[in-house]
Amino acid sequence: MEMNKVILIILAILLPPVAVVLKDGVGKHLLINIVLCLLFFLPGVVHAIWLVTKS
Template identity: 45%
Template sequence: MKAFKASKKNGGEPSTNTLLLVILAIILPPLAVYLHQGEINKKFWIDLILTLLFFLPGIIYALYVILSEE
């Protein structure tokens, strides 16, 4: 998230890939995390469990993963 904010302050625009992942995170959070990470790891499993139990925390966690690791 800090990298995203720093890039916005410097006048940089988020990449198209990031914007598409954010949109996908709202629709299918685990898929967005998988595409961002490139593998099935613990972040994917955490997001899948959060999404299956409560949809909104899954979205929030997916957005956190995508925007915090630019």
Template identity: 45%
Template sequence: MSDAAPALIIVLITILLPPVGVLMVAGCGADFLINICLTLLGYIPGHIHAFYIEYVYFDRRARAREGALTGRRAPAVYSERVQNGGNTGYGTM
């Protein structure tokens, strides 16, 4: 399975339910709660936030694999999982 398949599945889920897409990428935390509130305020703000979180996650994931991940934090992203591109750092030297 290529890397594009999981991203495509998450995007399709996000189109239907933005908070579920954020939950899958960021976990249950501040980003998820913010997305629920934005989705309740309007479907479009929820989508914008969800796709931004997913973009940051997949971009940082690709950069981490290349070894090009910088220490700069993405603005308005509170999940460490998203900030690190899913890399928790355990088992590394």
């Protein structure tokens, strides 16, 4: 696992929208992640980790 991915996973746990922006840019995934974080924090974290770890 490369260092960038480790840093993104840590960011996904602490600040999910930031990790999504760094991985995928501004787009539909960022909007989905913000909504998930506003509803409840854990789904936003899961979504961000999924997005960071997928190939």
